[in-house]
Amino acid sequence: MTIHDDIAALIRSQDPEAAAIIEAEAERQESTIELIASENHASPAVMHAAGTCMTNKYAEGYPGRRYYGGCEHHDRIETLAQERAKQMFGCAFANVQPHSGAQANAAVFMALMEPGDTYASLVLADGGHLSHGLPINFSGHYYNPVHYPLVRDKSSADFERIDYDAVREVCLEHKPKMLLTGYSAYPRTIDFARFRAIADEVGALLMADVAHISGLIAGGQHPSPFPHAHVVTTTTHKSLRGPRGGLILTNDEDIHKKCARALFPGMQGGPLMHIIAAKAVAFGEALTDEYKAYQEKIIANADALAKALIEHGFRITSGGTDNHVMLVDLSAKDPKGFEGELTGKAAEKWLEDAGIVCNKNGIPEDPRKPMVTSGIRLGTPATTTRGFGASEMKLVAGFIDRVLTAGLTGEEELARVTGQVRDEVRELCGRFPLPHGEAGGVAAG
Ligand SMILES: *Cc1c(COP(=O)(O)O)cnc(C)c1O
16 A cells, blocks of 8 residues: 555545545546646655645754754754755755745745835736735835836837836835736746846845746756845745745855744744654755656746747747746737737636636736736646647647637537537646546545
């Protein structure tokens, strides 16, 4: 019996009700195509590390300086995670305790700014994150965000890319304490050196939130924010493919110390030691050659998907992608444009019914509301994990085209095509089982 079977049998016999729900989720992940750009399938080793006895311990404080006894092995696992994180990103200090990406950002803000201080970022509607200044988020409520734009000139080769001249102008005008780069829906390579030059010109700290692209960076497929950024935050569960959590990285000892204090005891209590154990395992994976090849494939797959969608008549914002993510402007596919039925909300629903999971997403200058939108965001980290290559991405583009075209035709046609595509999606997924197989759920028989 494997460890997987043991776990499955145990949960099933003790709590069939919860086991059935987990099992249903395992089956959903197994039989659908996951295109949400911020999701991935963590390895069995990572998931099982998260399911160990490490969850039982209070280890407030940091290795060697804990508020509780019995932390010997917790010091060792946290130090291992730190060392591997530093190696992955080529930096001097790592804090592996943030419970999430947003917590990591909150700690950095608390450490390096006073309430009311000004910082510059990209607005959520242009691809930023809610923790970069949404008014009802801590980042917009307690601080003063000013936003730099994307290039709006359609005739420019840089249309819908970061407008670096405007970043400089915004910074010269507002003299922010911090300049924030790194995004949630930005398909192009970030020029960290250029951001640093602007930050230096106005005396700002440069913060890079690489939540989405940290796997690409660790795998050498996107330029590193080091040595340019003063401080770097990331999630560990997106392209990085670890457990759900966050990280704070820096080369500056003073910044490291301030951020560590802001995180604990500033805003968190006991660290999630089982998640830190899983981070150590995931970071171990990230230091292998296979991981490098995986990250390379994510990019090749995103490029293949974007190109195939363009051939089907969709518009991809900025004309394509350099990384793992793309934004599809659906209005280009709808004869009625922004007045038509093909909204992000409709597309998300229609595709989900056909077994293709993605999220609606505003496109730059989107005329529709955030709960409706004119776009969908697609990413390839998860499908690449299950083994899809460029030819499968072309099939996926064809599925998307068929479902959305049918949706525009009418309800009957949509129902017919949805059924067909759902079967084809199931067949395709069956040929590419998830790495956790049945072990990720409680389905082991
Ligand atoms: C996902 C994301 C976060 C937040 O991560 P959570 O773990 O969901 O809190 C922060 N910043 C960016 C740019 C992100 O994309």
